[in-house]
Amino acid sequence: MSQETATVRATFPSLEWFQALKDIVNGQEAYRRIGICDTTMGIKIPDLQKFYVVTFEAFEVADVKEATEEEVEDCDFWLEAPYARWKEMLENIKANGKADLHHTLNTLDLEDPEGFARSHDGLRRDAFYRFNQSLQFFFDASSAIDTVFLQQGT
Amino acid sequence: MSQEAIEVPADLAQVAREHDFPLELVRRALALGFAPAAIRAQILRGISPQQAEEFISQQERLRAGQEVEVPEDIARMARKRRWPQDLVQRALRAGLSMQEVRAMLEAGLRFDQAERLVIIRERAQQRQQETPEQRQRRQELAWMNVRTEWGVRVRPGKKGLTLGSLNVGSYGDIPDYWPYQTEMPRGAQHNPGAPSMGYTIYEKAELWADNAADLYEESIQRQWKPATAIPWEEMAPLPEVQERALAQLCTYLCQNALVCSDVIGKWLKEMSYGYHEVKVYMATVGFDYARHFDVFRKRAYLNGVGMGRQSPGYYLRVIKDARRWTETSTLMFIFNTSYLIHLCQIGYYTAASEGDALIFRLAMQDLARQTAYGIKHLHYFLMRKPECREEIHSYLQRAEALFAYEDDKDRTLPEALMVLLGGGLGQEELKRGYALLNYFRRRWLRDYLARLAAAGMPERRDRLFPYLRQWSPVPAVAR
Amino acid sequence: MAIDQDMLHKLTTEEDLPELDLSWLKPEDRARVEATRLRPGRKGLTLDLLEAGQELPDASDDYSARPRGAERHPAAARHNLYYPLRHETWSDNVRLLYEEAVQRQWSSATDIPWHTLKPLPDDVERAWCQFATFLTEVEFIAGDTPGQWLERINPEWYEVKLFLLTQIMDEARHLDVFRKRALANGGGLLMESGGGGLRIILECQDFSEFSAIMHVFAEALVQTLFRSGEALAYNEAEKAIFRLCAQDESRHIAFGVMHLKHLLETQPWRREEIHYYLDKIEGPLALDMQSGASANAPLFDEAIMVLAGGGRKNIDKGFDFLMNLRRRQVLEYLHRLEVAGLPERRYRMNPTLRAFVET
Numbered sequence: 001m002s003q004e005t006a007t008v009r010a011t012f013p014s015l016e017w018f019q020a021l022k023d024i025v026n027g028q029e030a031y032r033r034i035g036i037c038d039t040t041m042g043i044k045i046p047d048l049q050k051f052y053v054v055t056f057e058a059f060e061v062a063d064v065k066e067a068t069e070e071e072v073e074d075c076d077f078w079l080e081a082p083y084a085r086w087k088e089m090l091e092n093i094k095a096n097g098k099a100d101l102h103h104t105l106n107t108l109d110l111e112d113p114e115g116f117a118r119s120h121d122g123l124r125r126d127a128f129y130r131f132n133q134s135l136q137f138f139f140d141a142s143s144a145i146d147t148v149f150l151q152q153g154t
Numbered sequence: 155m156s157q158e159a160i161e162v163p164a165d166l167a168q169v170a171r172e173h174d175f176p177l178e179l180v181r182r183a184l185a186l187g188f189a190p191a192a193i194r195a196q197i198l199r200g201i202s203p204q205q206a207e208e209f210i211s212q213q214e215r216l217r218a219g220q221e222v223e224v225p226e227d228i229a230r231m232a233r234k235r236r237w238p239q240d241l242v243q244r245a246l247r248a249g250l251s252m253q254e255v256r257a258m259l260e261a262g263l264r265f266d267q268a269e270r271l272v273i274i275r276e277r278a279q280q281r282q283q284e285t286p287e288q289r290q291r292r293q294e295l296a297w298m299n300v301r302t303e304w305g306v307r308v309r310p311g312k313k314g315l316t317l318g319s320l321n322v323g324s325y326g327d328i329p330d331y332w333p334y335q336t337e338m339p340r341g342a343q344h345n346p347g348a349p350s351m352g353y354t355i356y357e358k359a360e361l362w363a364d365n366a367a368d369l370y371e372e373s374i375q376r377q378w379k380p381a382t383a384i385p386w387e388e389m390a391p392l393p394e395v396q397e398r399a400l401a402q403l404c405t406y407l408c409q410n411a412l413v414c415s416d417v418i419g420k421w422l423k424e425m426s427y428g429y430h431e432v433k434v435y436m437a438t439v440g441f442d443y444a445r446h447f448d449v450f451r452k453r454a455y456l457n458g459v460g461m462g463r464q465s466p467g468y469y470l471r472v473i474k475d476a477r478r479w480t481e482t483s484t485l486m487f488i489f490n491t492s493y494l495i496h497l498c499q500i501g502y503y504t505a506a507s508e509g510d511a512l513i514f515r516l517a518m519q520d521l522a523r524q525t526a527y528g529i530k531h532l533h534y535f536l537m538r539k540p541e542c543r544e545e546i547h548s549y550l551q552r553a554e555a556l557f558a559y560e561d562d563k564d565r566t567l568p569e570a571l572m573v574l575l576g577g578g579l580g581q582e583e584l585k586r587g588y589a590l591l592n593y594f595r596r597r598w599l600r601d602y603l604a605r606l607a608a609a610g611m612p613e614r615r616d617r618l619f620p621y622l623r624q625w626s627p628v629p630a631v632a633r
Numbered sequence: 634m635a636i637d638q639d640m641l642h643k644l645t646t647e648e649d650l651p652e653l654d655l656s657w658l659k660p661e662d663r664a665r666v667e668a669t670r671l672r673p674g675r676k677g678l679t680l681d682l683l684e685a686g687q688e689l690p691d692a693s694d695d696y697s698a699r700p701r702g703a704e705r706h707p708a709a710a711r712h713n714l715y716y717p718l719r720h721e722t723w724s725d726n727v728r729l730l731y732e733e734a735v736q737r738q739w740s741s742a743t744d745i746p747w748h749t750l751k752p753l754p755d756d757v758e759r760a761w762c763q764f765a766t767f768l769t770e771v772e773f774i775a776g777d778t779p780g781q782w783l784e785r786i787n788p789e790w791y792e793v794k795l796f797l798l799t800q801i802m803d804e805a806r807h808l809d810v811f812r813k814r815a816l817a818n819g820g821g822l823l824m825e826s827g828g829g830g831l832r833i834i835l836e837c838q839d840f841s842e843f844s845a846i847m848h849v850f851a852e853a854l855v856q857t858l859f860r861s862g863e864a865l866a867y868n869e870a871e872k873a874i875f876r877l878c879a880q881d882e883s884r885h886i887a888f889g890v891m892h893l894k895h896l897l898e899t900q901p902w903r904r905e906e907i908h909y910y911l912d913k914i915e916g917p918l919a920l921d922m923q924s925g926a927s928a929n930a931p932l933f934d935e936a937i938m939v940l941a942g943g944g945r946k947n948i949d950k951g952f953d954f955l956m957n958l959r960r961r962q963v964l965e966y967l968h969r970l971e972v973a974g975l976p977e978r979r980y981r982m983n984p985t986l987r988a989f990v991e992t
Contacts, residue, residue, distance in 0.1 A: 122604030302821025
């Protein structure tokens, strides 16, 4: 996926950052062409106690919001990793225009014995696989954001 | 009514003028009751005024109660084909020309077939002569009075006009038992004369899943094309041993896809039409398997290796041999698909190129729709048939046992996976490959059991076939 | 990032490496690597490119699930009693048709401009709904039937299986799109047809019988109807339905015609047998066609007449359309049989059909 020149500067994690990502993705025909994506995805950064919910609906990202841990765990699945790992993934995406093979959602998931994608429900967790191409597109689109990272521990 | 009083429709008159066709002949034809469109068609086909005159005169004589002389060769052929004596005259009175009658006889029409044609023409003729009341009665076609949800319009939503969105009003009423053995679509009016199509599944609990209609649409929207979606040119050969190991994995996936698609094909005709959502979703599953075979075969051959060794196919027979759809669905879409996703995870994890990773990612997407159906169906089934829980365990036991049998007897695939995961044939590489294979198998068992739990069978965790417990997320305690 | 090394170490030391066989690696074939690397062409990496130069056997005594080219497992289980000869199911255009089908998939949800549906006069709307009800039924059968042949086709000739799977997919979209049409404009599903002539396709006992009856005869009639759809369509949505369905049907017909051709070239002694199958299908379906204008089973044909006439008041104009349609259907059917190598069918055709082209 080729990205437009970076025009948005936002801090990760923040609602502004996810909102910017939502807008970028919704503006891309290539995202629509992947096909329907219907799922709710939680974002969990335990060491920062930061939680977000991203709602995918039909051919667009319908909503992003800051959430509680309970809300995140009520999603179809959530992505959980310490901040450093999130940062490494997003920096890799920025550097390459998209995740290299060591930093895709799938790879991160496979390398974590507990899984990067988690769920309390064996059916709903499979949404991570079902819509994986769309989800990867979503995060790859962050290469168009001028992401500001928090200093570790802040 | 005199012929002069007959008004020739303007468009017909124009066609006649354009073809130098006398209007007087047109009027005579109209007076005989021939439809303007039929006359127009004849003119356009190039009938000459002379031919028309001959035909119209003949018709006028017939209408006046006279008989037309039938050439001897036609009479002889009619006798030979056992046409009733008056059928030729009837055919002529119905508006057929002598040439048409001859052609019918030369074509070998039996008397009953010829009579059908004549009846059709007679009816068409009657239509021209009927009163407005008769015409109105005839135009009240019986099927036009069938009760429907008249006035209910289904509008496209964000995902377009989806199959699930059609289930409004009485169309959304999906009965627990489908009473029709015919090809009737749900929501149509039954025709008592329709024959049985010989399905065997008429009970909703035996095949239903609430997500089938959505999965069907999702599947269509997310289909991908092996020939062009994969960057084949950018996929450089792996070191030979890994290339062969990957080809071996692809061979297994090809074989699995072929067997599963056969199974889908076998069951489609068993499912009655009351539950078309499941049938059409299964059509997409078959198509997914076709594309999986396609992409994995292409990958196996891409860098000069080709197919590896076939699997003995013992375990796959369990799916093929299933006698109940829920048995098939559970084994194929929960047990087998969990296993296939596990194999794709290994393929993805070991992918050395974007292309290889993409193949396995896209395949996993398709497979995850299958688990979604399999889980929801089993859940639906168990909610309505709790007495069948042990039966399902027995099916799972068979699948797990046969998997163990094959896994133990034929080490081709596990060895290939070890080579892929370890990155070579050295002792340390193989040890690493073996460790990683066990790591991935633990994930597989974890996900398999989580899916069964979601379907309402959390207890399978404690009843797993002993061989599989070596990778179980819970301690392998003998029961 | 990587899998945790401690955990891997634990797994490595915990497990004893089993004794390995590795015979599947076939080191004797090493020279093949790289020499036969595939390269995609203008249409991508197609089956034609994949199989170019590969052996395509005419016969197989393998009843396991072994894909062509795979090394045989000496103890493999039998899976089915497949057709042992390629000629019994093969079609020379099958790879091309499979790839075309994959490339030309469409969605009834989003590729039909449903917004162009506007309220129609009641009689026209009802006629459309009756028409769509019948076609939904037809496509049900068309979807079920290819599936029953899959397990009779040897994986040795997997291409035929793959093609049939695309056909099942196509038919699912067809039954779906006609159901949608019936329900999208305020009408609904109407009367089930009572003829049951299509059951004859389900009853086939041989693949070539199935293909001749379904692909060459039945789908050909339907395709001609769809191609004539301009006269029956009242908006862009309906035109799109006809156009897209006709494309799909054309692939199915192309398979059937070329299979028949292949069969007649390789097993010429089956010519009379094929005539028998065509006699069978032309009989019942020809009667259905005729009865459309009689009072016995008028649903489908009457609906066509109302649609083509622009309403039930002009049903006679519609009748002319129907008769012309029948003529075109029969002519195109005969032309395809000529291509398949069965030109004499013109003279052996069911007289009721023949009457359409000779009177």
